[in-house]
Amino acid sequence: MSVDLGFPVLRTTDPAVALRIARRLVGVGGTRHAEVMADVDLPAVDDVLRARARWPQAWFTWDGPVMWEQGELVDPTGLIGGVRGTGLPLDPGLLADHLPLRMELCDLPLGSIEDDFVALAARHVGRLHWWNLGWPQVPELGLHADRKHAEVTALFNSPTPALQERVDEHTVLVHVRDRDNEAYMLRQASWVAGQVGLTVIGDPMRG
Numbered sequence: 136m137s138v139d140l141g142f143p144v145l146r147t148t149d150p151a152v153a154l155r156i157a158r159r160l161v162g163v164g165g166t167r168h169a170e171v172m173a174d175v176d177l178p179a180v181d182d183v184l185r186a187r188a189r190w191p192q193a194w195f196t197w198d199g200p201v202m203w204e205q206g207e208l209v210d211p212t213g214l215i216g217g218v219r220g221t222g223l224p225l226d227p228g229l230l231a232d233h234l235p236l237r238m239e240l241c242d243l244p245l246g247s248i249e250d251d252f253v254a255l256a257a258r259h260v261g262r263l264h265w266w267n268l269g270w271p272q273v274p275e276l277g278l279h280a281d282r283k284h285a286e287v288t289a290l291f292n293s294p295t296p297a298l299q300e301r302v303d304e305h306t307v308l309v310h311v312r313d314r315d316n317e318a319y320m321l322r323q324a325s326w327v328a329g330q331v332g333l334t335v336i337g338d339p340m341r342g
Contacts, residue, residue, distance in 0.1 A: 139284035140339035141296065141325035147282040150257035150291060154249060155306035157263065159331040160309060164268030164285050166245060173252050174239040175261030175291075178296060180230045183223075186238050189251060191220040193240050197233040203226070205269035256291040257305075260298050263289045269313065270327060278323050286310035294342055308340065 145156050161169065177183045197214035210216055212224055214233050224230065240248055248262060256262070265287045266341065272280040288308040292301050296308075309324045325335050 138313045138341065139286060139310045139321060140313045140324075140341060141286075141288055141310045142196070142328070142335045142339045143306050143337040144309050144324070144328040144333045144335055145307040146304050148304055149306050150253050153289045153291070153307055154253050154263070154322065157265070157287050157307050158249070158332070160287045160307065160327060161245070161265045161268060163327050163330045164270055164287075165282075166268060168267045169245050169265055170242045170267055171245055171248060171263060171265050172239070172241045172243065173248060173256070173261065173263050174237055174298070175252070175256045175259050176235045176237050177259060178225050178235040182236070182255070183230055183234075183236050183238075184225070184227075186255060187220040187223050187225075190238070190240055193220045193238045194218070195220060195223050196237045196239065198237065199233060211267060253289075253291070260292045260301050262291060262293065262296060262298065270323060273326055276322055276326060277319070278326060281312055281323075284310050284312040309335075311312070313341075 136269060149151050168187060177186060189226065194217045195214065196217040199215060214231065244285065268285040269280065269282040270285040288296060288310065290306040292303060294300060294302050294306060309327045311320050311323045314320055319337060328334050
């Protein structure tokens with residue numbers, strides 16, 4: 136089973152710039168089968184309710200303490216396992232006891248969520264991730280065409296895809312297949328970045 140590495144190619148304090156550059160990088164790859172996914176941590180009840188109203192198909196999950204009883208997970212709200220927005224409890228008091236909630240949107244068409252999502256994620260910690268792209272063959276650089284892990288990520292207010300630390304900066308990553316050949320991976324990521332006038336600016340990240 137292969138994994139990917141994400142090379143940072145842009146850091147900016149402007150979320151609109153991060154989105155614009157990420158979209159240009161997505162365009163470098165083949166987008167016929169491409170999809171987008173997103174997740175964001177929501178620290179306030181109003182944020183959760185607005186997000187649920189906008190994306191009722193989203194999943195909402197609470198990373199709270201796990202309790203077991205006779206070998207069974209105790210999860211009366213369903214929020215530890217995750218619930219669809221259509222099944223999300225709407226009682227403000229209950230929601231307040233389970234913050235932050237993480238909202239996830241999965242496997243959606245390009246252009247279907249990006250602008251609205253960035254307006255939300257720019258105030259919180261989140262990411263947009265485009266996958267199922269295709270980096271083209273570049274014979275003069277010895278690069279093979281590759282669909283596996285040809286991906287782009289825009290991180291909002293987080294330095295890594297783990298979304299565990301907040302910073303007031305947004306980072307764009309170009310992903311390539313993790314190979315034993317570090318020079319090849321760097322060359323491929325650099326070529327993709329170079330198509331929009333950028334270059335690799337830091338160490339690669341997993342996830």
